[in-house]
Amino acid sequence: MVDFTLSKEQVLIQDTARRFAENEIRPVAEQIDAQAHDTDSWAQCRPLFEKATALGFTTFYIPETYGGAGRGPIDGAIFMEEIAAVDIGIAMTLGATMGYPMFILVAGTEEQKQKWLPALCDGNLHILAGAQSEPDVAGSELFCPYPDPKLGLHTTARRDGEDYILSGAKAGFITNAGIADAYFVVARTSMEVAPSQSMSLFYIPADLPGLSVGKRTQMLGMKTGHHAPIYFDDVRVPSGNRLGSEGDALAILGAVLGQGLGAPFVGLARAAYHYALNYAKERRSWGKSLIEHQAIALMLADMEIEVQAARLLVWDAASAGQNRNPSVSVKAMAAKIYAVDVAIKTAQNAVKILGAYGVTREYRASKYLCDAITGYALDFTGDVLRLRIAGRLQDPAGQASGLWS
Ligand SMILES: Cc1cc2nc3c(=O)[nH]c(=O)nc-3n(C[C@H](O)[C@H](O)[C@H](O)COP(=O)(O)OP(=O)(O)OC[C@H]3O[C@@H](n4cnc5c(N)ncnc54)[C@H](O)[C@@H]3O)c2cc1C
Incomplete structure (x- = not known):
């Protein structure tokens, strides 16, 4: 039941x-x-x-x-x-x-x-960040299934005795860059083999010599967030800070990817919907409240339906995660794709329902839309996640591509 x-x-x-x-x-x-x-x-x-x-x-x-x-x-x-x-x-x-x-x-x-x-868990604040995207490499390249070693990420982790030396840069989108106390960084431990088999994951304290953070990036939305590039100038990292074996990063990311990312967009969509609903009850046109006009009422009904549907997908993926069901990976990606799409559409409808007020900064509808669209590429675009789901459909065990965890 x-x-x-x-x-x-x-x-x-x-x-x-x-x-x-x-x-x-x-x-x-x-x-x-x-x-x-x-x-x-x-x-x-x-x-x-x-x-x-x-x-x-x-x-x-x-x-x-x-x-x-x-x-x-x-x-x-x-x-x-x-x-x-x-x-x-x-x-x-x-x-x-x-x-x-x-x-x-x-x-x-x-x-x-x-x-x-x-x-x-020592009671002090420890902000964390994860860095895979790079400035001169498509962010979607992380999932490039082709064996050509020249493709994929360029940040390298070269073995030097008991340590690795990290060199390279991460793109200006890294959430929490500059405020984080530690970074989970994906780097190539070999440039001779396919990216999917040479990406490794490192846990790196922010104060290691050679690690620096660039200027904060200004985005369309999520103004309260912190995004910036990170530079690795021969950062010496103990080999004990590598998570998993060399080449495991994709599998580790795959096991966690998208989990927890749908829920915030349900919250955003819900807020945009409630904001527009309240406005439509108060604003009057042709002698009636906006909500009494069927065109507006139907838009609001769709917003209600889609927010609920997105929440159910998110809860279903979360339930699969809780029960360690292998379907969690696809379900979490599906939930993230759908919740982001619903957030964008709902916020866009909220802007329409507010008419000209929708595009002013005094009213929150425009903030919801800017925040929602900013989320489209966050932790991989909807299309690239769809391609990953399609890959699962073609090759459920991931044996052909070696991509799936
Ligand atoms: C708010 C925000 C927060 C972020 N936080 C982080 C973070 O904390 N850490 C981090 O590492 N990164 C982070 N990112 C970066 C994010 O993961 C990348 O932006 C994302 O993976 C897309 O990469 P890109 O921008 O280089 O686009 P590209 O990869 O260049 O893609 C451009 C367009 O082409 C499409 N495309 C690309 N390849 C294919 C293909 N093979 N087939 C079909 N279509 C394709 C994409 O869907 C997209 O529409 C963040 C981004 C945003 C917006």
């Missing part, structure tokens, strides 16, 4: 997240949205994240045995929807910090887990 009733504990998580988002995040996010794009807003955001740490949000998925909150993917989906309904930029900073320890859980040795996970 399928039952979508939330448990008492899940209702508590939802309420706590909603209150935190409304009382703590909203005032800061609104302040940042109103200021110039190039203002450095981390000083405004940091106290929020310190409070989130004290409440156990940043260590949400780390098992209790290592000192974390020990929550699962369904709890995570419920939590992230609430945070992102208020501000998706802050949700992404928090979500990355919550989610990246999954790499350690999925691929780390017990020694690595003991070394890093309790340290992340």
Whole structure:
């Protein structure tokens, strides 16, 4: 039997997240949205994240045995929807910090887990980031199935005794670059073999000599987020900081990819829908409220349907993750693709329902649209994720391409 009733504990998580988002995040996010794009807003955001740490949000998925909150993917989906309904930029900073320890859980040795996970749960704020995209390489190249070693990422990790020397650069889109305390970095341990077999994953403290971060990137939306390029100038990394074996990065990424990324876009879509609904009830035209005009009412009905459908896909993927069902990978990608598409369409409809007010900065509809479209390429475009699902359909075990985890 399928039952979508939330448990008492899940209702508590939802309420706590909603209150935190409304009382703590909203005032800061609104302040940042109103200021110039190039203002450095981390000083405004940091106290929020310190409070989130004290409440156990940043260590949400780390098992209790290592000192974390020990929550699962369904709890995570419920939590992230609430945070992102208020501000998706802050949700992404928090979500990355919550989610990246999954790499350690999925691929780390017990020694690595003991070394890093309790340290992340020491009560201090530890912002995390993941870096694979590169400036001169298509971000989608990460999934290039062709064996040509010249294709794919160019950042290298050259073995030198007990260490690796990392050289290269990561694109200006890295979420949390510049504010992170540690980075999960994908680099090639060989330029002689296919990218899919030579990408390796490293856990790199932000203060290692040779690692630097460039100017913060200004994006169309997610103004409360922090995105910047990272440079590796012969960064010496101990081999004990490699997660999994050499060449395992794609499999590790595949095991975690997209999980948790659909939920924030459900929150964003829901917020845009409710905003437009309230407006349509109040604004009058031809002697009636907008919602009494069928063209508007049908648009709102579609928004309601699609937000619900996106939430169900997200919860279904989260349930597969919780039950360690192998279908989780495809379901999580499907949920992310659909939720982002729904967020974009819903925000666009919200702008239309507000008429000219929809494109002014005084009304939030335009913020929702800018935030939603900014999410399209975040952690791989919808089309590239669709190609990955199609690859699974052709080659379910991944034997032909060696791509699937
Ligand atoms: C808000 C935001 C946050 C991000 N955060 C991070 C982060 O934390 N870490 C990180 O490493 N990266 C991050 N990224 C980068 C993101 O993962 C890449 O932007 C994404 O993978 C797309 O890469 P690209 O921009 O180089 O586009 P390209 O790969 O150049 O693609 C351009 C277009 O071509 C299409 N395309 C490309 N290849 C194919 C193909 N083979 N077949 C069909 N169509 C194709 C794409 O769908 C897209 O429409 C972030 C991006 C954004 C927008």
